[in-house]
Amino acid sequence: MNIDCTNLPSPCYVVDERLLEKNLQLLHSVEQRTGCSILLALKGFAMHAVFPLVGKYLKGITASSLFEARLGYEKMG
Secondary structure: OOOOHHHOOOOOOOOOHHHHHHHHHHHHHHHHHHOOOOEEEOOOOOOHHHHHHHHOOOOEEEOOOHHHHHHHHHHHO
């Protein structure tokens, strides 16, 4: 997929949701096969727009404050 970057605002972040979902499916399969829990670290990935997608595959988040915990609870479902 080619993205015309000339029409994007600057600065901005661009995420390929298909690749993100593919990676989330892999992480979910690791959880299922091993019984472990994989958590999203908000400090490393705080792109709120894709939290509903992430919430379909991962068990939860790591949070260093009540506000972060609330954000994860509300956005990831």
